[in-house]
Amino acid sequence: MANNNNNRIVVPEARQALNQMKTEIASELGLSNYESIDKGNLTARQNGYVGGYITKRLVEQAQRSLSGTSL
Secondary structure (H helix, E strand, O other), X not given: OOOOOOOOOOOHHHHHHHHHHHHHHHHHOOOOOHHHOOHHXXXXXXXXXXXXXXXXXXXXXXXXXXXXXXX
C-alpha cells in the first residue's frame, strides 16, 4: 500500500505556528507533553480530538479573517 500522506503544509512558514497550536490544544484537552508522547499509544479518539479542534480553530480564524473581525 502506497503512503499517500496528504497532510502537507502548503505554507512551510506556518509549520511552527501549527505545531504550537497543536501543543496548546492538546494541553487544553489534558494531554501534557504532547510533542514528546508516542502518538501510537494514544487512542484514536484522543488523536482525533486534537486534529478536530485544530480544524475547528483554523476554520474560526479563517471566518474571522474573511469577515474582517478579530477575536
